[in-house]
Amino acid sequence: MTTTLKLFLLFLAATVLHWAFMTVLGEVGLSVNVMLVFACAVCAYLKPQYGYPAAFVCGLFLDFFGVKLFGNNAFTFTLCAMAIYALEKRLDFDAPVPQMISLWGLGLFATLFNLLLLKVFANFSAWMGFWPLLGGVTLNAVLAPAVFWAVRRAFAREIKA
Amino acid sequence: MQRKSQPKKQASQGSRRRKILPAVFVLLSLLLMVLPLESPVASVKALLSYIFIPQIRAAHAAVEYAEGVSAAVRDLLDTHRENERLREEMDRLQLENAQAKEVFAENELLRAALGWQPPRIWGGVWAKTAYREPTQWNSVVIDKGAQEGVSERAAAIALKDGQPVLAGVVVETDDHTSKVLLVRDEDFSAAVSSSVSQEDGLLVGAGAAPLKMLYLPLLSEIAEGERVYTSASSSIFPAGILVGEVLEVEEEHPSSTSLTARVEPAADASAVRELFILTPKTAGDKK
Numbered sequence: 001m002t003t004t005l006k007l008f009l010l011f012l013a014a015t016v017l018h019w020a021f022m023t024v025l026g027e028v029g030l031s032v033n034v035m036l037v038f039a040c041a042v043c044a045y046l047k048p049q050y051g052y053p054a055a056f057v058c059g060l061f062l063d064f065f066g067v068k069l070f071g072n073n074a075f076t077f078t079l080c081a082m083a084i085y086a087l088e089k090r091l092d093f094d095a096p097v098p099q100m101i102s103l104w105g106l107g108l109f110a111t112l113f114n115l116l117l118l119k120v121f122a123n124f125s126a127w128m129g130f131w132p133l134l135g136g137v138t139l140n141a142v143l144a145p146a147v148f149w150a151v152r153r154a155f156a157r158e159i160k161a
Numbered sequence: 162m163q164r165k166s167q168p169k170k171q172a173s174q175g176s177r178r179r180k181i182l183p184a185v186f187v188l189l190s191l192l193l194m195v196l197p198l199e200s201p202v203a204s205v206k207a208l209l210s211y212i213f214i215p216q217i218r219a220a221h222a223a224v225e226y227a228e229g230v231s232a233a234v235r236d237l238l239d240t241h242r243e244n245e246r247l248r249e250e251m252d253r254l255q256l257e258n259a260q261a262k263e264v265f266a267e268n269e270l271l272r273a274a275l276g277w278q279p280p281r282i283w284g285g286v287w288a289k290t291a292y293r294e295p296t297q298w299n300s301v302v303i304d305k306g307a308q309e310g311v312s313e314r315a316a317a318i319a320l321k322d323g324q325p326v327l328a329g330v331v332v333e334t335d336d337h338t339s340k341v342l343l344v345r346d347e348d349f350s351a352a353v354s355s356s357v358s359q360e361d362g363l364l365v366g367a368g369a370a371p372l373k374m375l376y377l378p379l380l381s382e383i384a385e386g387e388r389v390y391t392s393a394s395s396s397i398f399p400a401g402i403l404v405g406e407v408l409e410v411e412e413e414h415p416s417s418t419s420l421t422a423r424v425e426p427a428a429d430a431s432a433v434r435e436l437f438i439l440t441p442k443t444a445g446d447k448k
Contacts (some may be wrong), residue, residue, distance in 0.1 A: 012216060019220035019292065020227065026293045029431055052182040056190065063193075064213050065292055067300045067332055067340055070202045071193025071289070078186040121194050124347065125368055139260065 003158055007042065010154055011098060014038040014147075015061060029128065031136040035062055036110055037103055037144050039077050041151035043084035044093035045159050055081035068122040075117065076110045083109075095153070096145040104141035111137065210335055211392055218337060221291045221304055237420075283399050284308055285318075285439040288341065291338060293433070299346035299366075300329075303436055306337040310440045316398045317341045318437040319428045326427035327351065327391060327404045339438070342406070343430045344372060352395040353404050355422075356388040364389065364404060364424060371408050377420040385409055389424050403427050 016052030018034035025032055039058040043051035044141055066072070083106060084093075091098040118124045152159065166206050175443050246270075283342045288305035303441040305311050317327040329343040342349055349366040353374060362374040377383055387407045393400035 012219075015216055019217075020224045021287040022292060023224050023228070048182050049177050052186050056186045056229065057189070060209065061213060064209055065300075065302055065340075067342060069194060070206065073192040075187065075190035077193065078183055078190060078252050080340065082183045124299075127369070156323070 001045070001051055003050060003155070004014065006154055006159040007046075007050060010038070010151065011057070014058070025139070029132045029135075030139060031111075031132065032139045032143060033062075033107060033110065033136065034147070035059075036077065036107060037058070037060075037137075037140055037147045038151070039105060040106060041079045041082050041099075041144070041148045043069060044088065044099075044148065045149040045152055045155055048081075048085060049102075051085065052078065068124045072114055072121070076113050079113070080110055082105045093148065094102050096148075100141040100150045103144040104115065104137055107137040107140040214335055214338060217291065217302070218304070225289075245428045262386050273305065283439045285315075287439050288339070288436050288438055290434050290436065293431075299343055299368075299430075300332070301341050301343065301433060301436075303339050303341055303438070304337065305438060306339050307334045307393045310438070311339045311438050314397050315321055316402070316439040318402060318439065319426055319431070319433050319435070320437075321403075324404040325437070326400055327398065328428040328433055330397060331438060341436060341438075343433070344428060345369070345430055351398055351404065352392040353389050354426075355383050355407065356390060357428075358382045358384070358387065360392065361392050362422070371423040371425050372405060374407070374422040374424050377410075377422060379418065379420060381410075381420050383407060383420070383422055389422075 014034055018032075021032040021034055033080055035058040039051075039055040042054040046054075055077040056074050059077030060071075062073040063070050084102070087102060091102060092098055093102075115126055165269040193202060193205065199219070202442035256326060286309050288309075290301045291304040292302035303311075303317075311331055313331055313334055315331040316327065317326045317329045317331060320326070325346060329346075330349065332337050332342045333340040344351075344366055346365075346366040347368055349400050351364045352361065353364040354361045356376075358381060360377050361382050362377045365373050365375060367373050374383075376388060382425045385407055389404045389407060391400055391402045391404060405426040406421040408425050411421045411423065
């Protein structure tokens with residue numbers, strides 16, 4: 001129960017952060033996906049019964065703003081959660097470098113896969129260019145250690161258990 | 162024996178959960194994607210709006226507050242200079258207003274003499290862009306909704322260098338938020354006319370590419386650089402709002418029956434921060 005409550009409060013904080021980054025960086029065409037970083041951090045430290053629903057809800061939150069397709073971000077985030085759980089034995093998610101590398105790769109995958117889903121299911125092309133894509137993905141990676149640190153700090157007791 | 166089997170049981174439960182949970186969520190999200198956006202998904206969205214909308218408003222308010230702190234300091238420093246400028250502006254506008262009143266009165270008399278219908282006067286509300294996904298420049302979420310008088314299919318207007326320009330159309334409304342489809346979106350369309358050649362056409366979005374003005378007559382004299390405004394024949398948009406400028410007129414294809422002009426939109430999708438959402442009212446609604 002405490003874990004769920006903490007998860008909910010952190011989710012709220014993540015949405016505010018996502019909003020703030022979108023407002024500030026959206027004007028220069030950069031997209032920082034704080035929700036993806038948060039979902040990956042939760043999956044890296046918590047059990048699947050918390051990780052998968054958190055990733056799905058974070059995806060739904062982003063889907064809520066779309067007008068073309070609903071469920072694409074939820075789908076992508078669930079796949080990213082699967083990737084994090086598959087990588088947890090191979091990568092040390094306590095160190096910043098694996099966090100950044102994994103988030104860079106997953107950020108790129110999530111953006112491209114979302115574009116593909118939009119094209120396939122909604123016949124809509126949202127391609128904004130190579131540099132905005134790389135910029136956003138790199139910013140995700142830069143932000144990852146801070147978000148992972150916050151999640152690890154919040155769930156210190158659960159991680160030890 | 163029993164002690165040994167317990168961890169094994171727990172491990173198998175954990176591995177089963179690892180397989181079942183992602184499968185459930187993948188199937189659920191696939192179902193949401195495949196279902197039509199109208200009835201079932203709209204119900205899910207409506208349900209989610211009870212959870213997400215208060216959150217969106219709180220997040221938007223927090224961001225606005227943080228932005229407001231630095232802006233307030235800057236404003237304080239500029240207040241005196243701005244006050245002086247506004248006084249001068251007010252004097253000038255008072256003079257213009259007096260002249261405009263005379264012209265309006267004269268216009269009313271002439272209109273009555275000719276038996277013309279009174280024009281539609283458009284009011285509206287100012288809304289701020291609450292959310293914009295930079296990778297999906299086709300829509301924005303604004304911080305005004307049905308409670309503030311915003312309705313679906315209402316025109317959204319942005320200001321560019323002090324001039325109103327067409328930014329998009331409202332496609333979804335909630336109590337205090339709405340979604341605006343921007344002009345570049347492929348689903349956007351509006352009846353427009355060119356400023357010089359007076360040709361009417363249908364303007365449609367074309368994604369990242371310039372807008373398309375379709376169904377222009379083959380003998381049309383529309384030329385590059387001409388401004389394009391909303392047409393009086395549009396049922397959604399009031400006439401005379403600047404939409405963009407003609408970039409080029411596409412070459413005639415031997416089998417085509419009309420011309421297509423490429424139009425660069427006046428509203429910059431990435432820079433839209435404030436929008437004026439029109440709410441129709443007639444001259445009789447004057448307050």
